[in-house]
Amino acid sequence: MFYREAGQFKTSYKADQAVFPIFQDRVFVAIWLLIGFVVVPMLANEYVFRAIFIPVIIMALAAIGLNLLVGYCGQVSLGSGAFMAVGAYAAYNFMIRIPELNPLICFLLGGLSATVVGVIFGIPSLRIKGFYLAVATLALQFFTDWTFSRIDWFTNYTPSGSIAVQPVAVWGFIFDSPIRKYFLCLTVLLIFTIIAKNLVRGRIGRAWMATRDMDVAAEIIGIRPIYAKLSAFAVSSFFIGVAGALWAFVHLGSWEPLAFDINLSFSILFMVIIGGLGSIVGGMLGATFITLLPLFLNQLPIWLGINMSTAMVSHLEYMIFGALIIFFLAVEPLGLARIWQITKEKLRLWPFPH
């Protein structure tokens, strides 16, 4: 009843190709933006920003990036933690070696470094597919783990191997309080989401999807697999690299190579799957879900008044996590994004049966 496009006629090509052709969708997005930029900053406190909003936003960026590769181009990657690490360490090195550089430029340069690494490690995807590729991307994960913990140049010879950074300052404006960090991250996410959304609607995105659905057929209709696959690797690792730089500089503040280990890769992959493969909004939903779940599970025994050791809680967390993933795959293989889509379909008819 409220979500119905009846009567909304498209009278120009421009209207037909709009990102949100339906009026209600535009209203909905506007409301979300309003909530994100106005309501949340008014209501939330420091803890909520630090523990929930900032990590969710940065992880959403990473998940969208990985989704471009896995969900749209069909190339499974288990190396997103490595791309985040490359983004973070590259941004750090640019920042300390060229101090006059604007930090935001450093983040982008970090993303570009991740792009270079991504393209190099994407080359095997031209020869190998599926699980072989998934395992091959693990090579990158282990290689970066080793590189950043053993080669001291990358950590600027800090004796402990961990890096601590100052709050990001852009043109004299210091992003030190959680609310400022929140605005920074949200703006970055917004810009990158718009880029991603338009990429996947356009020629490149269609080439990716064709490659995903059947690479041989895609090649026959004139899509060059080398461009399709490597561009997916490049764009995806750029997104993930920027997310990595934000994660390190804005969220963590100080970190060591272990912060970007294989578990991070897996959790980003889970975000993509649970959120929904091949969906931009899915990346956000998945990131929200996976980030909030451990917080929720940690709080649950306290709410229920059960006394549990932290080890027990973390083991139970593993179990619930694993069970939920299997559950989602069995019940809704297309993830939260699909549930959202079904809801919209239902809303279209509601409250009438037909």
Add this chain to the structure above:
Amino acid sequence: MGFFVEVLLSGLMAGVLYSLVALGFVLIFKASGVFNFAQGAMVLFAALTFVRLLDILKDSFAPITLSLIITIAMMVMLAMAIERLVLRPLVNQPGISLFMATLGIAYFLDGFGQTLWGSDIYTLDIGIPKGSIFILESVFDGGILVAKEDLVATVIAGLLVVTLAIFFQKTRIGRALRAVADDHQAAQSIGIPLNYIWVIVWTVAGLVALVAGVIWGSKLGVQFSLSLIALKALPVLILGGFESVLGAIVGGLIIGAGEKLSEIYIGPYVGGGIEYWFAYMLALGFLMFRPQGLFGEVHIDRV
């Protein structure tokens, strides 16, 4: 020269253990096309169950036998549960979904095993001799130092491989397994029950995991890091090919030897610790030339 052979031998023996883990992957991949990421978690779960049962039953008349039997029963139940709760609902899903599901299984098992049995480091002693001996003293000056437990592990692994080979080639169930591996539909149409076969395959993989877990466990102690051994076995798989038992063994030996030799002879020049990634890079470089691995099958796509 003696030192080189010593390093090579210790590498090969470590490689045997990688092969054991890789074998579990290959069995499941062959029979059901599932890339089972949970193999490492199964190794940990089996070893934990075994070591804790051994502790509980230490006053009974035959602790090792009893705990072995109970552990095997647990692995069978695990296989049945996986078939019923994971594989059956996900039938006809793309391979990638099944792979994700096994990631889920891995997480679940890691948590479940440690909830059930605790997460300390347990020492496992089932009478495998410890210490080192010198062999081949007549050939090399001063002989070659090998660890007795590595020798025992190699023998056990060899026996396991022979048993598996006989099981696959000679028995009725083995033949059914090979038929399913070749072609699911054809196997089903001649009356081989797929669900039952999957349970058997996962059971066999569970038993291989148990053997691997017991050997690794008595070497390193039973602890969470056993679960990470699976990650070490992955390059073995891509080197040897996902579908080949022989590939798992040869790949394991190559990776094991390559890792140790590179650590000794290349490691010092680049800061050490390269065995952490060397196997992956080796496998990755190899894939560029032979994407299906050493003994893997070449798939021809039809449009």
